[in-house]
Amino acid sequence: MKKLLFLLIPFLLLASCGGNSGKKGSSASEKISLTAAGATFPMPFYNLAFKKYSDDHGIVMTYGGIGSGGGIRSLTDKVVDFGATDAFLSEKEDSAMQAEVVHIPTCMGAVVIAYKLPGVDSLRLTPALLEGIFLGNITRWNDQKLTSVNPGVKLPDSKITVVYRSDGSGTTYIFSDYMSKISSAWKEKIGTGKSLNWPTGIGAKGNPGVAGTISQSEGSIGYIGSEYAFAQKINYASLQNSSGKFVKPDIQSVSNAAKGEIPQDTKTMVTNSPDPDAYPISGFTWIILYREQSYNNRSAKQAQEMVKFLEWLTGTEGQAIAASVNYAPLPSEVSTMARGVLNTITYNGKPVAGLAGKN
């Protein structure tokens, strides 16, 4: 008999769990918890910021790095308080949402062009060279087109191996958005997207995969998220921006990319920025949430705490954390815009930001 009881235990447990989860919604807990999921690109920043805010304010916070697509899906299904994405919602994705969604930019990142060539620690690339290399038309490092842009650099007589992201990724999106802007051949053949139909090269999973493959393969070149590249010992190229200037990616040159005109809803790609000191492959990453917060029995307190957190995240303290993990902070104009968007969040039609100060 004992054995039988033992066998029954899992079933009983399953049954009792089912009972509990049914009650969960009705029991009003005093502890607020915020759940978010989405892009992996800003994950080191979010992990750190979420932990700091959680420690200081006693709010339980979780972030799942499941990819921008997953973040958008989670928000559509209303299983998270807010989502995170590296590409703003397309019209199609926007119309799939049951209610209006707003975008809050949280920081800036860039895509760097990393390479592995023994003895070469500075490399300059022009838009034409990027097009040639990544479309597979320039195949050797000592191609005359490369050497003429890099006088004084000893480029070897070896094959170029392109390394790209095999997983869908916001990094690929920003890179291909830039490539489509500078090259009509790219726009026609490849286009813009989170994953692409690559004409040449080797795919590796995630920034660590691409960085690892490049550092292990002589003669390789690929693109990596700046937040990852800055933290590694890896060589990356200076790119010629739209003003003709060769710019190395760093926190300042990435921030410069957002100095142009930004629409009020911040839904814009700032690649190939007109600013003369901007690094050309830069972009925002966003948090997305519903403008009207009264859904799925959410409490007003829940909405308030979330808006308070997002104000903190886009404010001075949050942005300092971003810079500490190699993201470029939002320029102050964009930070003000983010607050402007946050002020439009409502609960039952009343602005949440106004209520937030009271408790």
Place this chain on the structure above:
Amino acid sequence: MMNSDRLTKSILFLSSLLLLIVTAGIVVSLTGGAVPAFREFGLKFIVTGKWDPTAGREVYGALPFIAGTLMTSFLALLICVPLAFSTSLFISEYFRDTKMARVLGSLVDLLAGIPSIVYGLWGFYALRPVIIRLGLSDQGFGIFTSSLILAIMIIPYATSLSTEIITMVKPELKEAAYSLGATKLEVIRNVIIPNARSGIIASYILALGRALGETMAVTMLIGNSNVIPRGIFSTGNTMASIIANQFGEASGLKLSALIAIALILFLITGLVNGIGKLIIRKVA
């Protein structure tokens, strides 16, 4: 006593029912998810090789991944079989019940416990440079490298079971053959193999099933290029690998295409097992 008997029976019935429900659930949700892809591309989905996820001109064909999976798995099996067969003979016949055989047996079992990411990393840092040095391919990625890793990964599955089976061949039969003056090789060829054949084949099918579904180590070594491989040294991609890579950011038609690939993988695995069972019944 009668009562507990009935209880056991119903519990066993319930747990098999649960298994059945889970399997049926997988089939139903995979089929449901795959419908948009098949509606868009029809059966062409299985036989075309273009995979272009760019919005506005989305085209998905599963052939590169089907080819990649079958090539890596069968090549891995081809490499694995002679190694696994000789190892199991060594353990169960030549050095039977010796310390050496016991140590070797547990070492082989230990291989099964190594996480696939570790195999992947070893392949990436240790095996790949060897492939490059041998001049087999430029950067060492591709079908062949993945197959080598897969072969090592599936050896324990093929070896453990066939060792058991060979050990189970009746000693009377073997002794009879020896007393007739048969050499060890003749005993293996004429007594052991005919008696253990179906079990040995079953163990290879188990190993093949494992190779079909392996993801992580393959992703790290195959090169992830979504084209039909031109040969065993070219890069490619497998069904499990493309799903693992692209599911996170997929939506709409692409998500459906990935689920359709999962369904095809499920069917292929089922087919392989079915064919395996048929072979076993034929040769037994």
